[in-house]
Amino acid sequence: MSSKNPPKSKKPTGQKFDGIRSVAEMLNVMEPAARNKLLAQLNEKDPKVTTAIRDKMFVFQDLTRLSPRSFQTLLKEIPPRKLALSLRNVSEEFRAFLFKNLSQRAAEHLQEEVVALGPQKLSEVTSAQNEMVQIARRLIAEGKIQFD
Numbered sequence: 001m002s003s004k005n006p007p008k009s010k011k012p013t014g015q016k017f018d019g020i021r022s023v024a025e026m027l028n029v030m031e032p033a034a035r036n037k038l039l040a041q042l043n044e045k046d047p048k049v050t051t052a053i054r055d056k057m058f059v060f061q062d063l064t065r066l067s068p069r070s071f072q073t074l075l076k077e078i079p080p081r082k083l084a085l086s087l088r089n090v091s092e093e094f095r096a097f098l099f100k101n102l103s104q105r106a107a108e109h110l111q112e113e114v115v116a117l118g119p120q121k122l123s124e125v126t127s128a129q130n131e132m133v134q135i136a137r138r139l140i141a142e143g144k145i146q147f148d
Helices: 019-028 032-045 047-056 060-065 068-077 080-089 092-100 104-117 122-141
Strands: none
Touching: 019 032, 019 047, 032 047, 060 092, 060 122, 068 092, 068 122, 080 104, 080 122, 092 104
């Protein structure tokens, strides 16, 4: 049985598609080097769109904008191995922020965990960082953590 008229697509009512947010979410999970290259190229073509995308992005480095209490709440949700793995490729600013929010004993334990991991693939480090961002997003949505 063939029908000459294709079925009508059902468009969800009350929902709007936010293309800028969708692009920002995709860029959030890309490797930083590729993401930065793509944003630079887009910025050459359309700086306004690039700014709008950057405004909607939430990346690993943004975790330093959390209040100290919120960051400590986030850390409780992160398995120690994931946290150690995520530190393999971070700025000194991020490292300082992290260790400032840990007890001396916890900081020493984390340092030992980082050393014990040895060399890791960049894709695994990026994956651990993205997982932390996803947990932070969930906690923000639940109202459990907030930015300063």
